[in-house]
Amino acid sequence: MAPVLPLVLPLQPRIRLAQGLWLLSWLLALAGGLILLCSGHLLVQLRHLGTFLAPSCQFPVLPQAALAAGAVALGTGIVGVGASQASLNAALYPPWRGVLGPLLVAGTAGGGGVLVVALGLALALPGSLDEALEEGLVTALAHYKDTEVPGHCQAKRLVDELQLRYHCCGRHGYKDWFGVQWVSSRYLDPSDQDVVDRIQSNVEGLYLTDGVPFSCCNPHSPRPCLQNRLSDSYAHPLFDPRQPNQNLWAQGCHEVLLEHLQDLAGTLGSMLAVTFLLQALVLLGLRYLQTALEGLGGVIDGEGKTQGYLFPSGLKDMLKTAWLQGGVACRPAPEEAPPGEAPPKEDLSEA
Amino acid sequence: MALLKVKFDQKKRVKLAQGLWLMNWFSVLAGIIIFSLGLFLKIELRKRSDVMNNSESHFVPNSLIGMGVLSCVFNSLAGKICYDALDPAKYARWKPWLKPYLAICALFNIILFLVALCCFLLRGSLENTLGQGLKNGMKYYRDTDTPGRCFMKKTIDMLQIEFKCCGNNGFRDWFEIQWISNRYLDFSSKEVKDRIKSNVDGRYLVDGVPFSCCNPSSPRPCIQYQITNNSAHYSYDHQTEELNLWVRGCRAALLSYYSSLMNSMGVVTLLIWLFEVTITIGLRYLQTSLAGVSNPEESESESEGWLLEKSVPETWKAFLESVKKLGKGNQVEAEGADAGQAPEAG
Numbered sequence: 093m094a095p096v097l098p099l100v101l102p103l104q105p106r107i108r109l110a111q112g113l114w115l116l117s118w119l120l121a122l123a124g125g126l127i128l129l130c131s132g133h134l135l136v137q138l139r140h141l142g143t144f145l146a147p148s149c150q151f152p153v154l155p156q157a158a159l160a161a162g163a164v165a166l167g168t169g170i171v172g173v174g175a176s177q178a179s180l181n182a183a184l185y186p187p188w189r190g191v192l193g194p195l196l197v198a199g200t201a202g203g204g205g206v207l208v209v210a211l212g213l214a215l216a217l218p219g220s221l222d223e224a225l226e227e228g229l230v231t232a233l234a235h236y237k238d239t240e241v242p243g244h245c246q247a248k249r250l251v252d253e254l255q256l257r258y259h260c261c262g263r264h265g266y267k268d269w270f271g272v273q274w275v276s277s278r279y280l281d282p283s284d285q286d287v288v289d290r291i292q293s294n295v296e297g298l299y300l301t302d303g304v305p306f307s308c309c310n311p312h313s314p315r316p317c318l319q320n321r322l323s324d325s326y327a328h329p330l331f332d333p334r335q336p337n338q339n340l341w342a343q344g345c346h347e348v349l350l351e352h353l354q355d356l357a358g359t360l361g362s363m364l365a366v367t368f369l370l371q372a373l374v375l376l377g378l379r380y381l382q383t384a385l386e387g388l389g390g391v392i393d394g395e396g397k398t399q400g401y402l403f404p405s406g407l408k409d410m411l412k413t414a415w416l417q418g419g420v421a422c423r424p425a426p427e428e429a430p431p432g433e434a435p436p437k438e439d440l441s442e443a
Numbered sequence: 444m445a446l447l448k449v450k451f452d453q454k455k456r457v458k459l460a461q462g463l464w465l466m467n468w469f470s471v472l473a474g475i476i477i478f479s480l481g482l483f484l485k486i487e488l489r490k491r492s493d494v495m496n497n498s499e500s501h502f503v504p505n506s507l508i509g510m511g512v513l514s515c516v517f518n519s520l521a522g523k524i525c526y527d528a529l530d531p532a533k534y535a536r537w538k539p540w541l542k543p544y545l546a547i548c549a550l551f552n553i554i555l556f557l558v559a560l561c562c563f564l565l566r567g568s569l570e571n572t573l574g575q576g577l578k579n580g581m582k583y584y585r586d587t588d589t590p591g592r593c594f595m596k597k598t599i600d601m602l603q604i605e606f607k608c609c610g611n612n613g614f615r616d617w618f619e620i621q622w623i624s625n626r627y628l629d630f631s632s633k634e635v636k637d638r639i640k641s642n643v644d645g646r647y648l649v650d651g652v653p654f655s656c657c658n659p660s661s662p663r664p665c666i667q668y669q670i671t672n673n674s675a676h677y678s679y680d681h682q683t684e685e686l687n688l689w690v691r692g693c694r695a696a697l698l699s700y701y702s703s704l705m706n707s708m709g710v711v712t713l714l715i716w717l718f719e720v721t722i723t724i725g726l727r728y729l730q731t732s733l734a735g736v737s738n739p740e741e742s743e744s745e746s747e748g749w750l751l752e753k754s755v756p757e758t759w760k761a762f763l764e765s766v767k768k769l770g771k772g773n774q775v776e777a778e779g780a781d782a783g784q785a786p787e788a789g
Contacts, residue, residue: 245662276662
């Protein structure tokens with residue numbers, strides 16, 4: 093039974109390995125903390141912007157998964173720090189001997205699994221943002237006037253605050269407001285001929301104007317904001333609607349929000365990738381350290397050369413041993429790690 | 444009768460020195476906190492110096508920054524002293540400097556307390572600067588073509604949107620100034636000509652406000668023009684309408700923002716001042732108890748630590764006497780010199 097990927101580890105390389113592992117574990121803990129902060133930030137942003145995403149959108153799952161991944165990375169980092177520090181100190185190592193095996197299993201299976209899931213979500217979910225934002229913004233703009241309808245009464249305030257904070261107007265531009273009735277019927281004078289004309293000229297009986305709400309106004313404009321009769325070039329002297337101007341915000345909220353959320357998801361995704369790499373390195377290092385020290389019988393300062401390995405025997409042999417041990421304690425699991433633990437312990441008890 | 448005597452044995456002295464060393468390093472952190480608070484306040488004041496006439500007083504943030512730096516320096520020095528206090532050889536180096544150092548620490552604590560008080564008391568001057576600055580800002584709102592003032596419109600609009608306020612004391616301040624530039628007025632229109640003629644100074648005044656005064660929480664689209672004319676808008680009564688525009692004036696909004704900022708900084712500074720006073724008292728006890736160890740060889744012996752060697756009135760008398768002696772000493776020397784010269788002459 094040849095061990096898988098063996099590595100000879102005399103004393104000095106073992107110490108170097110432990111020290112390097114200590115540094116990597118601190119980096120992993122830092123990365124885990126950063127992921128926790130970043131996903132918390134994204135969750136807070138989504139709370140504010142949740143009304144502009146369609147309810148069927150799965151995007152909010154990403155920061156929740158990243159939160160779990162960050163916590164796992166933080167835990168693995170702290171365990172790595174403790175274990176590598178203990179492996180350099182003969183008095184501290186014995187309590188770690190029994191615990192390290194199961195912890196490595198949990199780290200690989202649980203931690204690795206969560207990280208891979210989070211990374212997959214970070215790559216897949218931002219694609220669905222486009223449609224979700226389109227649907228959400230259409231609904232929000234349609235309900236802008238419904239300030240007295242329960243369930244939609246906050247839409248006006250939220251859309252105004254969105255346009256003020258993100259410096260955007262409408263979905264793709266200010267002309268989106270021309271196709272929506274954004275003035276509530278409650279404030280329309282039924283005796284005014286202009287109002288009646290506008291409502292009758294429209295198939296759905298909507299009051300459509302070529303005006304925009306105040307939140308579309310751009311403070312950088314040198315003249316006081318023009319909100320009404322925007323397509324009529326004679327309504328405002330000295331104003332030519334065909335010329336580019338700073339009167340209103342030029343960008344649409346769809347583009348602005350999409351870029352903002354995709355940036356956040358991209359940052360989170362790259363941090364998750366780096367953490368995944370760090371976690372793999374830390375778990376590998378811990379496994380080699382553990383098996384090397386087991387070869388010495390748990391004596392830290394032993395000058396002897398030992399071998400560190402990933403698995404004590406090839407995959408087929410391990411599965412056979414695991415099958416033979418069948419009904420006792422460990423069920424033959426599809427993962428190689430649990431059967432990998434039983435043979436080394438068996439070897440020790442035989443030796 | 445010494446003030447607040449406490450007996451110290453070797454173990455207690457060591458614990459005191461170690462505890463003080465740790466507290467001093469926390470205090471360096473606290474000094475960094477005060478420094479960053481002062482820096483933050485300075486940046487916030489600079490950000491809005493446009494609406495404060497560029498004449499706002501930077502006394503509070505500057506003194507916080509200075510106190511933060513001084514606190515870091517003094518406390519790291521004290522930490523070093525406490526670290527050396529356990530070694531008699533190293534401590535002998537510091538011994539002659541300790542008394543003046545403690546006097547400087549006491550002075551520093553007094554100044555820190557005064558700075559903390561200033562954080563609470565200096566809002567009055569800010570109110571005046573804000574009132575003047577906002578008035579001028581609104582006056583220059585329309586001068587988007589005048590170099591040096593072209594940014595004022597943007598500044599005031601962003602201010603009103605961010606702080607949810609309108610005008611100096613309320614939205615009616617906008618009715619009294621011309622905030623629409625002449626460049627965008629159509630002088631061929633009869634309405635414009637009537638308005639300008641009806642005004643003594645020839646200004647175009649409207650009962651309207653800029654768009655940044657609008658309140659997003661209003662159920663109806665914002666009414667910016669003809670605010671006081673009920674008949675111009677359907678189902679509108681300007682006396683009872685509260686949600687249409689921001690009700691607060693920008694002076695009150697900015698003042699409350701800066702007041703809460705300075706109040707919280709004052710509270711943090713007071714807490715840190717208490718911490719520093721504790722450290723100074725601990726250092727005094729350490730100094731007197733180590734001085735009480737008469738024989739440096741017998742470092743195991745017990746000694747007494749105190750705050751003042753004699754009671755407060757006696758210490759004050761002794762201090763006055765020493766000051767008088769300094770004055771008399773010069774006189775005696777002068778008389779001695781005269782007496783010396785007189786026999787020579789005579």
